[in-house]
Amino acid sequence: MHRCAAPTVVVLGSVNMDLVTTTPQRPAPGETVLGSGFATVPGGKGANQAIAAARSGARVRFLGATGDDAFGATLRSTLSDADVDTTLLRTVDGSSGVATIVVDESGENSIIVVAGANGRVTDLTADELAAIADADILLCQLEIPLATVAAAARHAHAADTVVVLNPSPVQPLPAALWADVDLAIVNSLESERYSADLDRIPHVVRTLGGDGALYRSAEGNQFAVAGRTVDVVDTTGAGDAFTGALVATWPKGPRAAVTWANAAGAVATTRLGASSSIPDRARIEHALATD
Numbered sequence: 001m002h003r004c005a006a007p008t009v010v011v012l013g014s015v016n017m018d019l020v021t022t023t024p025q026r027p028a029p030g031e032t033v034l035g036s037g038f039a040t041v042p043g044g045k046g047a048n049q050a051i052a053a054a055r056s057g058a059r060v061r062f063l064g065a066t067g068d069d070a071f072g073a074t075l076r077s078t079l080s081d082a083d084v085d086t087t088l089l090r091t092v093d094g095s096s097g098v099a100t101i102v103v104d105e106s107g108e109n110s111i112i113v114v115a116g117a118n119g120r121v122t123d124l125t126a127d128e129l130a131a132i133a134d135a136d137i138l139l140c141q142l143e144i145p146l147a148t149v150a151a152a153a154r155h156a157h158a159a160d161t162v163v164v165l166n167p168s169p170v171q172p173l174p175a176a177l178w179a180d181v182d183l184a185i186v187n188s189l190e191s192e193r194y195s196a197d198l199d200r201i202p203h204v205v206r207t208l209g210g211d212g213a214l215y216r217s218a219e220g221n222q223f224a225v226a227g228r229t230v231d232v233v234d235t236t237g238a239g240d241a242f243t244g245a246l247v248a249t250w251p252k253g254p255r256a257a258v259t260w261a262n263a264a265g266a267v268a269t270t271r272l273g274a275s276s277s278i279p280d281r282a283r284i285e286h287a288l289a290t291d
Contacts, residue, residue: 007136007251009053010161012063012128012152013046014118014143015079015089016097017071020236026104042078042275044097044118045141045168048237051082052244052264053139055280061085061135063128063152064144065117067096072117078275088128092117097143107232107269113169118144124151133159139247141166146173153180162250166243167194183250185243205258207242209235213262215254225258228266228287241268241278263287 022037046064054060062084066072068091075096079086097116103109121144124132132138138156140149140163153163157180164183167173170193183203186194191206198204206214208227216222242265249257263284271277279287 007058007248008134009050009058009060009137009139009247010063010132010135011046011050011053011060011084011139012121012132012144012149013049013139013141014044014097014113014115015042015047015062015064015066015075016044016099016113016116016118016143017041017075018043018099018101018236020101020103022103022105024105026102026108026110042075043099043237044075045143045166045240047075047079047084048240048275048278049139049141049166049244049247050079050084051275052241052278053248054083054244055278056245056248056260056264056284057281058137058244058248059085061087061131062089063121063124063131065090065092065121067092067094067117069095071096071098082275088125088131090117090121092120094120101236103236107235109236111236113143115143121145121148124148124155128152129155132156132161135161137162137164137247137250139164139166139243141168142171142173143169146171146177150174150177150180153177156180157182164243164247164250166239168239170194173197185246187239203254205246205254205261207239207265210266213242213258215258217254223255223258225262228263230266230270232269233271235269237275237277238265238268241265244278245284259288260284 097118212227245264246261267279
């Protein structure tokens with residue numbers, strides 16, 4: 001890893017427009033319910049995590065694709081406005097990625113993602129490969145084609161760039177990809193699904209929602225960070241806020257990074273939406289100062 005105070009992070013991943021409906025109760029199959037609100041909010045796991053990393057102080061470059069529709073222009077400007085470098089963000093013919101999200105009054109959500117342009121990131125250009133090799137950290141998720149994620153991780157690993165994987169949404173992953181991962185960030189479901197693979201990863205951080213987070217190294221070092229009490233409005237994007245904040249502070253060491261990320265994830269639940277709820281350094285510092 002090419003260490004620096006503010007790490008250079010390349011995020012390879014998805015960017016979506018989130019169509020968010022709020023309702024007192026999420027509908028059961030075949031049921032129609034009345035909603036209480038609607039908003040279009042830029043999102044996508046990759047974009048959310050990129051914005052979170054930038055707001056926590058990292059220098060961030062984004063690799064991915066938007067469509068040539070109206071959503072695409074908004075998504076690009078949202079990333080740029082958050083100080084994320086979009087020089088290599090592609091624009092392709094057709095629709096941008098879209099996520100339909102239903103949030104109930106407890107803050108829990110249901111999400112359907114349509115890949116759109118994200119599904120067309122099927123290779124990596126020479127410029128994208130160079131950006132990955134020059135970065136301190138490569139951060140990936142699984143909302144773009146798996147072969148592209150694996151190729152990026154392989155290239156990063158060979159270039160001594162730290163590879164961070166948030167394996168979401170859950171799907172079968174090749175052993176070769178796991179072999180290139182330095183740090184995995186998983187929730188409880190992902191931890192259970194990938195338990196055998198995670199045993200071989202140098203660093204694993206497991207998020208526990210309102211109960212905080214757990215860290216363990218391959219050498220058996222481990223610790224827990226307790227959950228924080230907040231007034232939950234919407235849990236959408238909280239995990240992405242945690243992941244981006246963690247990556248941005250990873251050079252400070254696991255304990256400092258997990259503590260910072262835990263605060264960022266908790267604060268993110270106090271506002272509606274994904275990218276719109278991601279806290280900046282001032283809000284995270286304030287949360288930690290009130291412990």
